[in-house]
Amino acid sequence: MADRSYSALVVTDPANLYYLTGYNAWSFYMPQCLVLPAEADPVLFARAMDAAGAGHTSWLPAEQVEGYPEELVHRPDVHPFDWIARRIRERELVAAGDRVGFEGDAHFFSARGYLALRAGLPDVDLEDSRELVNWVRVVKAAYELEQMRIAGAIAQLSMETALEAIAPGQRQCDVVAQISAAQARGTAEHGGDYPAVVPMLPTGEGAGTPHLTWTDQRFESGAATTIELAGVHRRYHSPLARTIMLG
Amino acid sequence: MADRSYSALVVTDPANLYYLTGYNAWSFYMPQCLVLPAEADPVLFARAMDAAGAGHTSWLPAEQVEGYPEELVHRPDVHPFDWIARRIRERELVAAGDRVGFEGDAHFFSARGYLALRAGLPDVDLEDSRELVNWVRVVKAAYELEQMRIAGAIAQLSMETALEAIAPGQRQCDVVAQISAAQARGTAEHGGDYPAVVPMLPTGEGAGTPHLTWTDQRFESGAATTIELAGVHRRYHSPLARTIMLG
Structure with missing residues (x-):
């Protein structure tokens, strides 16, 4: 992240979420992501019914997991990433002018999710991280x-x-x-x-x-x-x- | 499609590809789509190794299946949807000023795929189809x-x-x-x-x-x-x- 001058990474690949937090559930068919700031604790955003159980598999403490309301699920007019972008802003996980990496070719991060994130963080420089976490994972412990x-x-x-x-x-x-x-x-x-x-x-x-x-x-x-x-x-x-x- | 004034639909959801063409393979982890013009035959675009076998499950004749070259697979600098957008143009499946629907929240149509399609068809009005094919599928034969x-x-x-x-x-x-x-x-x-x-x-x-x-x-x-x-x-x-x- 330092090499790329990223202030934060938005991680959506389910395997990368597991690698970084231990979160392991069949919830990836709904929008979810980990926001990983370079200088602060990461926050996992998931559907409310999944967020409630993230503690069963993830090491993240409860205050680092947020669930978006069920009424955002499968709606034509609003999208969970609208809500996530607002919470990223409210929690000050990114700031205006930041360079933020996202996973452009990750499955389950849809075009609509990207466009909602893009619209919700207009003063942030969103950049495709080009599988940054996957490259880190190549070296096995x-x-x-x-x-x-x-x-x-x-x-x-x-x-x-x-x-x-x-x-x-x-x-x-x-x-x-x-x-x-x-x-x-x-x-x-x-x-x-x-x-x-x-x-x-x-x-x-x-x-x-x-x-x-x-x-x-x-x-x-x-x-x-x-x-x-x-x-x-x-x-x-x-x-x-x-x-x-x-x- | 007529109700929405779409000149064409770009279909990426694997279940919708199966519904429309019979194409059934575990190839959806790589970029692929069906371009379905309102007034012409549809064309399936897939990775070359998959396109060769599309005839085993799909009813599409060979001339309606195109395979993109293997050197586009998992590359940081080029994307299969760059190639697909160019071929959409060359085959005149869409024209300047057309209104074209895409599946914004389909799994396996990534943000990067969308951005490549967007850049490759700059004079086309790309609009999220809001699960149009899925709604059609609700009525069962x-x-x-x-x-x-x-x-x-x-x-x-x-x-x-x-x-x-x-x-x-x-x-x-x-x-x-x-x-x-x-x-x-x-x-x-x-x-x-x-x-x-x-x-x-x-x-x-x-x-x-x-x-x-x-x-x-x-x-x-x-x-x-x-x-x-x-x-x-x-x-x-x-x-x-x-x-x-x-x-």
Whole structure:
């Protein structure tokens, strides 16, 4: 942040929120963000029903979590980021003339959210941070490497499950059922977490295409099949891919 | 579109892309959109590796699908929507002075994507469509009601699985493993699809908080537990929630 002369960062990527505060919930489909000033305590803004429970997963003390009112949810005329921008101003998290980074290509920070923030902080220099937090996350701490090793063990178990389940005549969805169960079950010591991407196993003609999911069709003998999955533990992912020929 | 005087719509919500074209792949984490002119054929823009396979799920003929080059992926200096805006212009899908709707609060249409589209079509009146396609989707066709009924049967099977699996002493992740498997397996006739939201089962102190996912902790006797899940078939969802007391 100092290198970029940012006075504050507005963080919206759910993985970055988890990295910075421990906040971990399926609430990212609604507008939410962490405002991280260079010289003051960060504040998490979320929908009121989620803010009430942020203490269950985040280390943030209650006074650093604010919930916006339910009446701002899914409204055509007002937006939660109108409210968030006003509270950023009232809490003096940024000041006129500040250079403030935002996550321009983060999922779940919508164009409308950006435009509301832009309109609510007209005297602030908003700049795309270009994945600044993600670049910081590239360097892993010992704790993180340990979570990834556990995730790797879960990935291996899940891939072994996939290779045992897949066979000509089996429905694709039944194979995915076994993979998904293995991913959630994890190991005897460490449970699995939900993956950022569902299992993918394009087969036959579709095998040349990435990112196809599955159907209830049956696998056919002689079909090349690509299996892509991830083991996940406490939101840390270890992905794994294998290509096999059936029959 | 006529009521709003839109010359075209830029559709980015993956569910709306599926509704309008049948395109169904886990490619929405990269910029993509359907440009739907009021008076011409629609064009789907996606990453090159995905565009090549759009024909596997979409009804769009090859000439109505364009793939942007891989070198635009995850670059700080250029963005896929720069390229898409140029192609919109070159294909004359919109004209100067046109009023064009975009999906301002759609997930996966980022602020950076919006700003690139805005800069690339400076003489076009871009206006937030306020979920226009979603409102159209509220009225279900007979085919859609049938998919939702199948999804409902899958939701019921998944909830029955959850209620049988959950018990004091069971790990939360092991219960989720069984729910996830039931969701993917579906019925004997119809396979399940991936849900837009993972199973949620906040328990004990967390039961007062929505949107918490799961851990590898064990369920405790006397704990109130909320189970939220969806049955899904061909991307159509039927959600279901139940609250139980354990032990």
